[in-house]
Amino acid sequence: MNNFTPLKIIAFIIITLFSCQSTDKSPISEYKITRTNFDDILTIEGFVEPTQSISVACPGNTDGVISMIVEDGIRVEEGDTLVIIEDKRLITNYNEDLINLENANAELSKSKADLEMQYAIMEAQVKTNETDTEIANLDSVQMQYLTPNQRKIRELELKQAAIEQ
Secondary structure, three states: OOOOOHHHHHHHHHHHHHHOOOOOOOOOOOOOOOOOOOOOOOOOOOOOOOOOOOOOOOOOOOOOEEEEEOOOOOOOOOOOOOEEEEOHHHHHHHHHHHHHHHHHHHHHHHHHHHHHHHHHHHHHHHHHHHHHHHHHHHHHHHHHHOOHHHHHHHHHHHHHHHHHO
């Protein structure tokens, strides 16, 4: 008993040949692969809404012109300048205050110079009085040889010099 009959062998060969053939008639696709950085970019159209918004009001007594303002939609941090308002009245007051400060400094310098001059005059007067006293003392030595009336006059002059000192 032969398990393999010629009919079975032929059927096996035919099935094997037909099953190994591809039914897809398209050519094989080939792609060249290169190494690059992966950028995950997604472009979407729409509107962005802020996560937090704060209203900023100008002081009521400000009368100025806006010279710079931050553009809408720009992200700002705490402490960033949002608006610059040029107030002519404030600028004028500031300049006047600077002039007043300079005048006060000039007045202070003048007062210091006057005080130093008065001090120098006082020192000169003290030296003059000291000199006058020394001269009077020398004159007192000469008093021994003066007449009584001249001696009285000299004593009064010495007393006057001592009082002025």
